[in-house]
Amino acid sequence: MPPIQAYLFDLDGTLIDSLADIAKSVNRMLEARGHPRRELELFRKMVGDGMDKLVERALPNHSRDAETIKAGVAEYRSNYESQWQESTRPYEGVIELLQCLKNRGLKLGVISNKAHRFTVPMTEYFFGKSLFDVILGARPEIPNKPAPNAAHEVAAIWGISTSSIAYVGDSGIDMDFARNSGMRAIGVCWGFRGEKELRDHGADLLITHPSELTT
Secondary structure (H helix, E strand, O other): OOOOOEEEEOOEOOOEEOHHHHHHHHHHHHHHOOOOOOOHHHHHHHOOOOHHHHHHHHOOHHHOOHHHHHHHHHHHHHHHHOOOOOOOEEOOOHHHHHHHHHHOOOEEEEEEEEEHHHHHHHHHHHHOOOOOOEEEEEEOOEOOOOOOHHHHHHHHHHOOOHHHEEEEEOOHHHHHHHHHHOOEEEEEOOOOOOHHHHHHOOOOEEEOOHHHHHO
């Protein structure tokens, strides 16, 4: 394997703990529609595939038609725009990790299935505008992870092979994304999903604290 020249990161559950604000925004939508709230821990399995899937999973089975999902996504998006800063914070040690990698001359980026309109401002809000060389969220013209398109897009921008990039994430989707695109798959055990899912989806390396990437 060639040496790692760049690191790409998932956002939610990897760089930031955003679960409470996501859950609150979805539950506001559910309550407004007369549906029961979902417990916070259930959202660990709901997130990761984009807003449409998140809302679909949160809605009761009898209310998962396309029109209701579309309206629910719009309501969730509006709720989330006003409160994504309330409880969300970077995980302990993440900022130090990113700065260390940057100081070593490595390229850094974010690829998330969170909508691009949230991914960019949230990443810049929590980490500033100088740490990451590229920040990409979900966009209609690019298939979401685990499809490899976004990884190949970034590799082309950087002029390097995906085999020289490590992807760091907290879910099976992230590990599949890394493997599908030829990147090395690094799973973080502090995120939303847990060690078993990461192993089952072929993580090349598991870490329990950000500092392990710099040693």
